[in-house]
Amino acid sequence: MARATLDLETHTSRLEAAIESIWFRNLITALIILNAIVLGILTYQEDLPPTLVVSLNGIDRAITYIFAVEIFLKLVVYRLLFFRSGWNWFDFIVVGISLAPGSEAFSVLRALRVLRVLRLLHVVPMMKRITEALLKALPGMGAIVAVLALLTYVYAVMATNMYGNTDNEEVLELFGDLPSSAFSLFQVMTMDGWRFEVVQKVIDDGHPWAWLFFITFIFIASFAVLNLFIALVVEALAAEQRAATDELLEDIEEDVEHAEEERDEILKLLTSLREEMASLRAAVDRRDSHGKTSE
Structure with a gap:
């Protein structure tokens, strides 16, 4: 077998x-x-x-x-x-x-x-195309994640030094150490309750200009870096679409070339048939002429 x-x-x-x-x-x-x-x-x-x-x-x-x-x-x-x-x-x-x-x-x-x-x-062709595009975008996503992690680390160190030395338990829970600061900044980056659950508590703790620190982090991390993910995926999808279009065009060109070859073969076959028909007519005419001459 x-x-x-x-x-x-x-x-x-x-x-x-x-x-x-x-x-x-x-x-x-x-x-x-x-x-x-x-x-x-x-x-x-x-x-x-x-x-x-x-x-x-x-x-x-x-x-x-x-x-x-x-x-x-x-x-x-x-x-x-x-x-x-x-x-x-x-x-x-x-x-x-x-x-x-x-x-x-x-x-x-x-x-x-x-x-x-x-x-x-x-x-499903469309799902396959999207999946392939996402897989191709993974290396670029890794670089963006590294930039985002570095940015979050820098801001977390700054936030811990500026807001971590406090007797306020709520602020201490948010920025008392580096991991807590990084997690709080991640919440700010996702913009999930960032104003009242994070920023407002820091402002009420005696830091009236804290909003400026968090706004700059949001602009850089959320509006700039995170949008690079979308741009990367869109670019990967566009590249995949271009590849699919090129492949389709190549298939069409091959079909056209194959059709032209078949047309040429058909023309040759028709020409050969015409020649054979002409030969048959000539043979029939000669036989008829020979028969009439014999009579």
Whole structure:
């Protein structure tokens, strides 16, 4: 038997074709979602009737066994090639933990199988394009995060020195040490209750010009640096769109060239047919002429 591949488009056996078929994948995806819903309902098992809890646990266990059969079938088909996929590793570990004795404490891991729904990112073209653009933007995002972290650190040191030496418990909780200052500045950067929960408390503690310090931080961190994330993602999406457009244009050019080649071949074929028809007519005319001469 030919060796199986992880390519969903090619099949080397009926079993491989079955487990890679659309209906099988849709069935597993539906069971993943159902399993996640059941696990969510079971978080309220103290308020549910005992019979319903028993039924839900039975459904959960049955779905886990189906997942185990799925893993077994894939191991039979792919063998060691099965472990070349990260998702296969994830499924293997999660199902193994679910089947292990006393694994109730890890049952939440089974809900993580719902992450396999992310396969939609490879099926829907637009979602795939956005995902690829985000992945390509990650290196640039890392640089922006580093700049933002450095900026927050500098402002946190300044805020701790300026506002940390106080007897006000609320301000001390906000800026009493470097980690607290960094966390408070992160809240200011997100602009979540920054005025009354942070700035106003510092002003009331005897720092009337504190608002100027926080406003400059907001302008630099929120309006400048954070907007770079949006610009980076938009640029990545635009680059991905340009790449997709170029690929489409190349496909169109190839189709046009192929059509022109086919047209040339058809013209040659028509020309050859005309020549053959002309030869046949000439042969028929010669035969008719020879027949009349014989008479």
